[in-house]
Amino acid sequence: MDSGVVVDFAHLGVTYANGVVALSDLSLTIAADQAVCVVGPSGCGKTTLLRVLAGLERATHGGVQLSRPATLAMVFQQGLLFPWLSVADNISYGLMTRGATPPQCRAAAREWCERMGLQRFIDAYPHQLSGGMQQRVGLARALAVNPDVLLLDEPFAALDAQTRVLMQELLVDLRRQGLCRSLLLVTHAIDEALLVGDRVVVLSARPGRIIADVTPQVSHGQSFDEIRAQPAFMQAFTTIWQLIRHEVEAQLREEVTL
Amino acid sequence: MTQSRWLTWLSPLLLLVLWEVAVQLNLLNRVFIPPPSEVMVALTKALRDGSMQHDVLVSSQRIVLGFVIGAVPGTLLGIWSGLNRTVLALVRPLATMLYPVPKIALLPLVIVVLGIGEVSKVATVAVSVFLMVVIHTIGGVLQIDQRYFEAARVFGANQRTIFRTVALPASLPAIVEGWKLAMGFALTLIVGVEFVGANDGIGYRIWQSYELYAIADMMAAVCVIAGLGWVVTVVLDEVARLLVPWRYTTVKESRMSVVRTWWGAVRPWSYTAAIVPVLLGAAIAAQQVGLNWWLLILALIGSIAIQGGTNLMNDYYDYRKGTDTPAVKGTGGALLRGDLTPTQIFWAGITAFAIGAAIGLYLVSVTGPFIFWLGLCSVAVGYFYTAGPFALAYVGLGEIAVFIFMGPVMVLGSYFLQIPTVAWPAVWVSLPVAFVVAAILHANNLRDIDTDRINNKRTLATIFGRDGARIEYYILVGGTFVSQWVLVALGVAPWPTLVTLAMLPLAWKLMGIAGREVDPAALQPVLRQTAMLHMRFGLLYVLGWVIALWV
Ligand SMILES: Nc1ncnc2c1ncn2[C@@H]1O[C@H](COP(=O)(O)OP(=O)(O)O)[C@@H](O)[C@H]1O
Ligand SMILES: [Mg+2]
Numbered sequence: 001m002d003s004g005v006v007v008d009f010a011h012l013g014v015t016y017a018n019g020v021v022a023l024s025d026l027s028l029t030i031a032a033d034q035a036v037c038v039v040g041p042s043g044c045g046k047t048t049l050l051r052v053l054a055g056l057e058r059a060t061h062g063g064v065q066l067s068r069p070a071t072l073a074m075v076f077q078q079g080l081l082f083p084w085l086s087v088a089d090n091i092s093y094g095l096m097t098r099g100a101t102p103p104q105c106r107a108a109a110r111e112w113c114e115r116m117g118l119q120r121f122i123d124a125y126p127h128q129l130s131g132g133m134q135q136r137v138g139l140a141r142a143l144a145v146n147p148d149v150l151l152l153d154e155p156f157a158a159l160d161a162q163t164r165v166l167m168q169e170l171l172v173d174l175r176r177q178g179l180c181r182s183l184l185l186v187t188h189a190i191d192e193a194l195l196v197g198d199r200v201v202v203l204s205a206r207p208g209r210i211i212a213d214v215t216p217q218v219s220h221g222q223s224f225d226e227i228r229a230q231p232a233f234m235q236a237f238t239t240i241w242q243l244i245r246h247e248v249e250a251q252l253r254e255e256v257t258l
Numbered sequence: 259m260t261q262s263r264w265l266t267w268l269s270p271l272l273l274l275v276l277w278e279v280a281v282q283l284n285l286l287n288r289v290f291i292p293p294p295s296e297v298m299v300a301l302t303k304a305l306r307d308g309s310m311q312h313d314v315l316v317s318s319q320r321i322v323l324g325f326v327i328g329a330v331p332g333t334l335l336g337i338w339s340g341l342n343r344t345v346l347a348l349v350r351p352l353a354t355m356l357y358p359v360p361k362i363a364l365l366p367l368v369i370v371v372l373g374i375g376e377v378s379k380v381a382t383v384a385v386s387v388f389l390m391v392v393i394h395t396i397g398g399v400l401q402i403d404q405r406y407f408e409a410a411r412v413f414g415a416n417q418r419t420i421f422r423t424v425a426l427p428a429s430l431p432a433i434v435e436g437w438k439l440a441m442g443f444a445l446t447l448i449v450g451v452e453f454v455g456a457n458d459g460i461g462y463r464i465w466q467s468y469e470l471y472a473i474a475d476m477m478a479a480v481c482v483i484a485g486l487g488w489v490v491t492v493v494l495d496e497v498a499r500l501l502v503p504w505r506y507t508t509v510k511e512s513r514m515s516v517v518r519t520w521w522g523a524v525r526p527w528s529y530t531a532a533i534v535p536v537l538l539g540a541a542i543a544a545q546q547v548g549l550n551w552w553l554l555i556l557a558l559i560g561s562i563a564i565q566g567g568t569n570l571m572n573d574y575y576d577y578r579k580g581t582d583t584p585a586v587k588g589t590g591g592a593l594l595r596g597d598l599t600p601t602q603i604f605w606a607g608i609t610a611f612a613i614g615a616a617i618g619l620y621l622v623s624v625t626g627p628f629i630f631w632l633g634l635c636s637v638a639v640g641y642f643y644t645a646g647p648f649a650l651a652y653v654g655l656g657e658i659a660v661f662i663f664m665g666p667v668m669v670l671g672s673y674f675l676q677i678p679t680v681a682w683p684a685v686w687v688s689l690p691v692a693f694v695v696a697a698i699l700h701a702n703n704l705r706d707i708d709t710d711r712i713n714n715k716r717t718l719a720t721i722f723g724r725d726g727a728r729i730e731y732y733i734l735v736g737g738t739f740v741s742q743w744v745l746v747a748l749g750v751a752p753w754p755t756l757v758t759l760a761m762l763p764l765a766w767k768l769m770g771i772a773g774r775e776v777d778p779a780a781l782q783p784v785l786r787q788t789a790m791l792h793m794r795f796g797l798l799y800v801l802g803w804v805i806a807l808w809v
Contacts, residue, residue: 145414
């Protein structure tokens with residue numbers, strides 16, 4: 001394995017017990033400090049891909065390898081904060097399981113609350129927070145363990161449009177501050193993939209295969225609105241959309257004939 | 259209090275009144291349906307001869323014992339079954355099968371196996387509690403969203419951590435719900451169990467009254483078991499709030515539960531001056547006779563209620579005058595933070611006084627007029643303490659009034675409840691406590707010496723001046739210890755009371771600060787810690803008397 005690679009999916013196939021083939025023969029590598037975004041139609045196996053990497057799902061053939069013992073952390077689609085833990089305890093959960101003392105946990109929680117604008121809510125319970133605030137806690141919980149690879153499964157899909165943009169900006173900003181190294185984000189939103197990713201991988205309809213691997217030539221370091229206005233952005237968007245549209249339409253035809 | 263709150267009380271009250279009137283007008287036959295007043299009389303009688311307390315105690319013991327014996331293994335087995343498929347397959351069918359069997363139907367079987375004694379009663383309760391708790395706990399564990407387990411695993415939790423941080427808290431709401439149901443069940447069951455083959459307990463009392471056709475006694479017992487049920491519900495609700503706080507926090511802020519708000523606002527544990535003399539009087543009496551716990555507990559509640567009422571009323575008037583700030587502890591602070599409304603405080607104060615008065619009258623009825631005069635004097639002094647033309651506190655008599663009434667008088671009263679004679683030794687023995695309680699008040703006056711002077715309040719501190727006031731503090735704190743040593747040397751107080759020597763360093767430190775500081779802020783801790791000294795010294799002193807019972 002080449003030394004710059006952190007994650008290496010090799011000929012990964014996942015068939016569920018009920019016979020559904022979620023993924024077949026998918027190969028993908030993620031380099032250190034790279035942000036890879038995976039887009040694809042709904043149900044194409046994006047969540048499955050992340051779950052295999054997180055160790056929650058077994059590969060039926062092929063598999064995934066980490067270049068070295070790497071710390072993983074995950075941001076879940078519905079946040080999946082522990083309702084019985086306070087914001088502070090949720091944030092420091094991954095530290096606690098790794099043996100941090102309560103004062104260390106508290107200090108880390110305070111630091112992350114400050115960074116995420118959650119100071120007022122440090123002792124609140126998750127259900128007392130808005131969706132956006134909850135997902136900030138989810139992000140803080142993941143980043144608090146200082147992961148080598150951060151996995152995000154449609155992290156902002158359940159948020160309203162304005163909050164979603166703010167959260168995307170926050171994520172990019174955290175990355176720019178060097179608080180988040182390699183990143184694998186799966187989403188069905190093309191603009192999100194283009195805004196966050198150094199690299200955008202497009203999956204086909206189920207079983208998910210890679211049909212495109214784009215490095216968008218957009219120049220980051222500008223506001224999102226400016227990036228969206230770049231011709232390179234619009235061009236990449238259109239290309240990916242055409243690919244996915246084609247997949248979805250093919251899938252629909254297939255389902256109709258079935 | 260809101261209007262609807264009052265309305266909910268109205269209908270039961272109306273029913274009682276109608277009932278009473280209907281019997282008095284002979285519309286109902288009082289032999290079959292005695293009026294509420296007769297039930298009250300029956301209840302008072304049963305409380306007076308102690309039979310009701312005994313029955314409640316016996317039934318409560320059976321319930322609590324049966325509950326613990328059933329609920330602890332039930333919870334553990336339930337959790338285990340929920341987490342382990344094999345155990346589940348073994349346990350669940352059996353529990354589900356036995357669950358619908360009315361447990362009272364098992365009683366004869368249990369009696370055959372275990373005999374008719376205490377064991378069979380507790381066992382019947384325990385078995386039904388066990389089944390109820392097992393079923394609810396299994397349900398609680400099985401309904402946990404599996405994704406929480408996955409999230410925990412992704413974040414590196416091992417099996418034990420997952421159990422502690424996911425399985426347990428996630429199933430806790432259902433577990434506690436099961437406990438509540440099981441407790442209600444236990445209450446119903448114990449009555450049935452005591453109908454047959456018991457010699458005491460609330461259920462026995464109900465059945466016995468039925469057989470003797472003493473309907474009023476029967477109804478009194480029913481009222482008591484209803485009250486018991488209510489208490490159990492309230493307690494378990496509080497347990498739920500403590501164990502499952504995330505279920506009870508509203509969106510705005512983490513609001514404390516009602517009981518906790520009141521508990522924090524009224525701060526009954528801080529009523530050291532109300533508690534220590536009562537305990538001391540009883541401890542001295544216990545040297546000669548067996549303790550009447552019932553009277554002691556009543557005296558404690560009454561004493562705390564009176565002081566609580568006084569504090570609440572003070573807070574109410576302070577609030578209306580606008581002297582408190584939100585940072586203030588106690589009800590004053592709770593008022594300004596909006597946790598409690600002034601009306602609530604006012605009525606709570608009235609209620610506390612009413613409880614205190616009711617207990618006082620009861621104690622008078624049990625032990626005779628001496629307690630009445632004692633109480634009357636105390637109330638008079640309490641009233642004239644800050645009110646009226648001769649406000650005692652403002653003519654330099656505060657320390658003396660407190661010294662006499664929160665020392666000898668209260669100790670004597672508590673002693674008198676146990677042994678109805680006026681015993682002088684009880685007065686001597688109370689002196690150390692009298693010194694230290696006066697020291698609390700004086701620490702306050704010492705702190706406020708300058709502002710009191712400006713406001714023309716005459717306290718001993720303003721009269722003596724700062725140096726004199728310091729000497730007075732030394733005398734009061736020193737007197738606390740010296741008077742006790744004299745008592746021990748004369749053989750009036752037993753030597754184990756010298757455990758109070760442990761408080762000497764604290765006293766020394768306080769005298770040091772009081773002799774040094776002039777700034778009110780620096781003297782504030784002296785006030786707080788003198789109250790602490792009172793409590794610790796007092797409790798140790800009482801402890802010494804208790805130890806003396808055995809050595
Ligand atoms: N545990 C499972 N058992 C059976 N089928 C599943 C399971 N999880 C997902 N699937 C199916 O596998 C396919 C891919 O799922 P998923 O990876 O969640 O897709 P995506 O995240 O891209 O929407 C879907 O058709 C889904 O219905
Ligand atoms: Mg998905």
